Amino acid sequence: MKINSTILNFAKVFIFLNLCLSVYAILFQNIIWLLNLQIAFFSSLFVTIASFLSYRKNIKNRLSNIDDTNRFSVDDRDKIDEIDDPYDLYSEYEEVPESELTSEKIKEIIEEEKRKVKQNSIKNTVFSAGGFVSIYRVFGYAFLIFGFFALNNNNLFIPLAFIIGLGIVPIGVLLTKLFKKD
Numbered sequence: 001m002k003i004n005s006t007i008l009n010f011a012k013v014f015i016f017l018n019l020c021l022s023v024y025a026i027l028f029q030n031i032i033w034l035l036n037l038q039i040a041f042f043s044s045l046f047v048t049i050a051s052f053l054s055y056r057k058n059i060k061n062r063l064s065n066i067d068d069t070n071r072f073s074v075d076d077r078d079k080i081d082e083i084d085d086p087y088d089l090y091s092e093y094e095e096v097p098e099s100e101l102t103s104e105k106i107k108e109i110i111e112e113e114k115r116k117v118k119q120n121s122i123k124n125t126v127f128s129a130g131g132f133v134s135i136y137r138v139f140g141y142a143f144l145i146f147g148f149f150a151l152n153n154n155n156l157f158i159p160l161a162f163i164i165g166l167g168i169v170p171i172g173v174l175l176t177k178l179f180k181k182d
Contacts, residue, residue, distance in 0.1 A: 013172040040165025043144035050136030
């Protein structure tokens with residue numbers, strides 16, 4: 001499966017980067033530096049994995065709720081329309097003849113479009129709430145905050161090591177995407 005191999009590729013890069021930085025911390029720094037690095041790395045990793053899983057679940061739920069009766073057939077559109085508008089974004093609009101376009105009509109059309117955008121943004125927020133309020137993400141952020149305060153309150157906090165630990169996951173994603181051409 002493509003998703004599992006992608007996750008595996010990312011995991012290999014994360015583990016490799018973490019291992020390299022851990023060896024650096026053991027050889028050239030101290031155990032406190034390594035502790036900061038590991039707490040930040042695991043909290044960042046947990047938040048990233050939780051985000052991925054919650055958004056994947058959200059997308060699957062939205063796809064399962066699609067009503068197949070509202071879908072259009074590709075045969076209903078001509079080839080030029082498919083090229084100009086491959087996702088059929090503009091077909092719902094009624095064309096208004098230029099002779100009927102007055103400033104009031106234009107303002108009315110703009111207000112109607114603003115209402116549609118506002119309704120869609122509220123609808124998207126409600127439907128995607130499960131993605132950003134996932135219990136796993138909350139737990140990941142709680143682990144990050146708890147780890148930070150535990151290190152800071154015990155005078156073990158090293159900002160550079162903590163920031164580097166937080167950066168392993170985003171840098172790993174960037175490196176994986178740069179070297180793996182899809």
